[in-house]
Amino acid sequence: MEYQGGLMESTAVDFATDVNLADFSLGSHHNESTAREMAPAQSLDLYDRLCDFASFGNRTLSFWESMPVLNRLGDPGKEELKTSPLLDRPKRKRMITYAQRQAANIRERKRMFNLNEAFDQLRKKVPTFAYEKRLSRIETLRLAIVYISFMTELLDSYQKKDGCSGLG
């Protein structure tokens, strides 16, 4: 569990701090030039990175190999798992009936349905782009990360500029 948590945390940090995504153009309800005018200078770098959404998928193999988080999942990591005390424990063999397996399948389908509903809600919250096809799940997550970073930085810069201490 501790290992898993660390992995997720560092992966999120990598996504949030080193995002360079694929080409896209802003959609109809997000006018690019207007958004640029609205964005303070400090935000333009992040804005450009948002507008650069896509070369993320074009990372070279050496880039991925350079990521320490992923390297931990390589062969040495597997060896660690193989020899971990956790896996040395005798495996519990759970006998399961056909009906139970079917019920589990239905629950899993429902779980994935809920997950996809959440993805759909997230798709509606992030800016839409002139894609012919809808965002995939991974694209949605990556774009949401960049979008949140952009909006956070935008808010910070406005607060600094106006000298206000907060909204509340």
Next chain:
DNA sequence: TAGGCCATCTGGTCCT
């Protein structure tokens, strides 16, 4: 046709 994305099934693990 290869590669990406997704749905589904499945077995293992964790948690209540």
Next chain:
DNA sequence: AGGACCAGATGGCCTA
């Protein structure tokens, strides 16, 4: 014991 969660495997669909 059983549900939730997760990851691997597999097959279908779509696009370049």
